[in-house]
Amino acid sequence: MALGAARGRRLPRPGGAALSRGLIALYLSLLVLLPVAAVVAKGAERGPRALWEAIAQHEALTALALTVAVSVVVVAVNVVFGTLIAWVLVRDSFPGRRLVDGVIDLPFALPTIVAGLTLLALYGPQGPVGINVAFTRGAVLLALLFVTLPFVVRSVQPVLRELDRSMEEAAASLGAGPWTVFRRIIAPNLTPAIVSGAALSFARALGEFGSVVLITGNLPNRTEVASVYVFGQIQSDNVVGAAAVSTSLLAIALVVLLVLGLLDGRRRRA
């Protein structure tokens, strides 16, 4: 390593590279690695067999399946509409654009339980719009779409803003129509931002609790998502069951993030 040699030439960082690296490792360990390890350890406390049996519970499995399935739909919707919203906010100018731009962040600013309450009031049994989705799987989707709205929009927006318009003009002068320009020039440049926004919304949808807990009614095997199931197991003193489902959620999130990371790495090398 040329670290020693580099020190003389570069501006010294406060405390040096080794110290800052150590600090980051410690911080991440305390904040992320240790709790994660604790969950996994709790789940596996009574051996892999007990862990598997806890996951293989019918109620646990349906909760996990529902969570993953709805999260996938959420991601698909967000990729399309998030990109569309970002496009309109960057490329179009219309009265009230700034207001709309501000509204995008509302799901971030609102405490999720308040979001759930709002959705229940609006789309619940006594809602003013006459659409009642409360206590259905549609309610799960609705709540998750609401809280994950900003992710794709906010990751695509800056990239789109910085995109060199002359690339599109060059493509047009070379004979490309609007659709070809979008497919071959704009989309490839937006893909990394769309993917990272999608990953964030998937992760968020996987673990969301506050906004779904009121509106879905938590009907076992019907509208109960994984996080609510975990909460229920803790309340009925089944810590191992809770930890087992948590471990599954963790594994799913990890696999998704890893796959996306690998794809991104391959794209960069290409």
Add this chain to the structure above:
Amino acid sequence: MAIEVHDVHKRFGDFAALSDICLRVEPGSLGAVLGPSGSGKSTLLRVIAGLEQPDSGRVLIGGRDVTREPPQRRGVGFVFQHYAAFKHMTVRDNVAFALRIRRRAKPEVLARVDELLALVRLEGLADRYPGQLSGGQRQRMALARALAAEPQVLLLDEPFGALDARVRAELREWLRRLHDEVHVTTLFVTHDQQEAMEISEQVVVMNEGGVEQVGTPRELYEHPRTEFVMSFVGEVNRVGERFVRPHEVQLLPQSDAGSREGFIDRVLHLGFEVRVGLTLDDGDQVWSQTTRERADELELEVGQIVPVRLGGGRVFA
């Protein structure tokens, strides 16, 4: 194919970017549009390419009215000042773009791309990404890309503007020779009068959204029609109402009828050329351009007073 522009007007809000532009570029010629920034020269080029719509007027390419055609149907190659490289594609894919979207056969595309890369001398760099190229290489790639689909017309918007002086000079020379080989009707925009005069046969001088004069470099230099052309094309001294070129300010060994006196402020030795800064007897400051031999003969030094004759010169109403 000839480029014709008839009575084109274009406004951006309150700003008249182009007013009443008429222009004809001969088939196969290499023309320059010269003007200061804000003179409308880039807008004119973008109107020809279809990247801007004129408010009124017509654009014809090869006799065909393309005013309402989108850029992709004009058969125009366009080169941008900042390259507009497709940064997510390799050099090869950049150059192949126009051929691929036309669904040409794969072997044909590859052969054509290789040919173009050889033409712009980027053979070894086909698998690089634009980010791994220098500015000059990126611009050559952009040129190859623009030429791939054999456009009827090649338009270059300040193509060397972002490059350093040495690379600029190289690419100018190279563009000149490329045009001799390819013979596509070419129009390029520049604010650099030397660049315009070095490369092109016909120069269009623009100012404040209008065409000031069209002519060969020599015509513009020797017979400028307006004060603006006189001062923008070549250097100029202003003495009272008269405009005099620096080489027309002659320094004499002794005074004669019609000569005036000048006080030497500066003497700059620029190799073959020597420039002398003078203050004339009535306070006007002028530059004189002379050869090294002449300067040595006269033994010019700062602080001397020398006889000066102002030859030529023009007065604009």
